[in-house]
Amino acid sequence: MKPLFPLLAGALAAACLLTGPARAQSADNWPSKPITLIVPYAPGGFADTRVRLLARKLSDNLKQTVVVENKAGAGGVIGTNLVAKAAPDGYTIGTGNLAPMSVNPTLMPDMPYDPIKDLAPVVLIENSPLVLSVNNTLPVKTLQDLIALAKKEPGKLTFGSSGVGGAHHLSGEMFREQAHVDVVHVPYKGGSLAATDLMGGHISMMFEMGYSALPAIQGKKIHPIAVTSKQRLAVLPDVPTMAESGLPGFESYNWQGIVAPAATPAPVIARLNAEFNKILKDPEVVKAIADTGSQAGGGTPEEFGAFIKSETAKWAEVIKTGKITLQ
Numbered sequence: 001m002k003p004l005f006p007l008l009a010g011a012l013a014a015a016c017l018l019t020g021p022a023r024a025q026s027a028d029n030w031p032s033k034p035i036t037l038i039v040p041y042a043p044g045g046f047a048d049t050r051v052r053l054l055a056r057k058l059s060d061n062l063k064q065t066v067v068v069e070n071k072a073g074a075g076g077v078i079g080t081n082l083v084a085k086a087a088p089d090g091y092t093i094g095t096g097n098l099a100p101m102s103v104n105p106t107l108m109p110d111m112p113y114d115p116i117k118d119l120a121p122v123v124l125i126e127n128s129p130l131v132l133s134v135n136n137t138l139p140v141k142t143l144q145d146l147i148a149l150a151k152k153e154p155g156k157l158t159f160g161s162s163g164v165g166g167a168h169h170l171s172g173e174m175f176r177e178q179a180h181v182d183v184v185h186v187p188y189k190g191g192s193l194a195a196t197d198l199m200g201g202h203i204s205m206m207f208e209m210g211y212s213a214l215p216a217i218q219g220k221k222i223h224p225i226a227v228t229s230k231q232r233l234a235v236l237p238d239v240p241t242m243a244e245s246g247l248p249g250f251e252s253y254n255w256q257g258i259v260a261p262a263a264t265p266a267p268v269i270a271r272l273n274a275e276f277n278k279i280l281k282d283p284e285v286v287k288a289i290a291d292t293g294s295q296a297g298g299g300t301p302e303e304f305g306a307f308i309k310s311e312t313a314k315w316a317e318v319i320k321t322g323k324i325t326l327q
Contacts, residue, residue: 030090030268034065038094040079042072046211047256051095053288057279075165076100084113088263096259098167102311106319107165107326120269121304122258123276124297126289129229129253130171130207133222137201143226143245150181157183157204160194164326167254170315171207171228173322178247198222209254210293228252235293257297257304273301
């Protein structure tokens with residue numbers, strides 16, 4: 001009778017030989033069945049609308065069905081966790097967004113996943129700058145006017161947001177820290193409620209997503225002071241950046257990209273990256289992104305990974321300095 005250990009060793013070696021080519025073959029044949037793309041937010045919102053356009057383009061290019069599934073809850077954590085825990089075979093991917101990827105790891109001590117260890121970056125889809133606007137009764141026209149007024153009347157000016165930890169809120173906190181002003185945060189249960197109160201003069205100012213702020217700006221219901229991007233926006237060419245206006249280095253975006261489970265085969269990640277880079281040059285997609293005041297992403301998985309890490313470090317500093325908590 002042959003010893004058991006050599007037999008097991010031989011079986012394991014044979015299994016390894018089979019597993020390598022099998023994994024390579026599955027990557028070469030990918031995709032051979034429908035792909036699920038998880039959005040960690042509710043249907044009908046900004047992220048969902050954009051992803052459905054991208055999913056349609058991806059389906060056309062790959063000649064395979066791409067099913068968008070909305071898994072909202074816990075600030076994007078529930079849906080993002082489903083991607084992190086999915087089988088790493090390329091058939092479940094998702095959007096990686098600012099909050100669940102780079103903000104919540106600092107705000108939430110018991111995250112069910114590690115964005116860096118459990119998720120593989122595929123590509124940055126878009127950066128969406130915010131517009132700092134004031135209500136029409138506030139006697140300011142520039143960022144420096146606003147800072148001067150805030151310093152003259154500490155604790156009197158208010159800024160609205162869609163809730164604690166979102167891009168609206170964190171941009172306001174970064175403004176407070178960099179401008180050294182005492183302004184009061186007023187969280188709402190949604191950005192539209194805050195925007196309505198801004199137009200009504202019930203709050204002083206708000207950092208608002210471009211696509212959402214544009215109608216009110218064009219209707220002269222609010223006054224734009226500055227944009228949070230590095231360059232001016234094509235849809236608001238006369239509105240300066242925060243950096244131009246006296247706060248150098250001030251940049252803030254509500255961004256999203258594509259992520260996959262961490263152990264997804266490298267050839268599949270590479271193929272997804274190439275396909276999404278191609279889609280981001282599609283005229284319909286280019287127009288859709290530009291029309292909402294956003295900036296198209298693109299680039300390599302490594303560049304997106306570095307961006308996620310830099311955003312995590314930036315917002316962790318803002319959160320800790322501002323002593324921001326979810327309570």
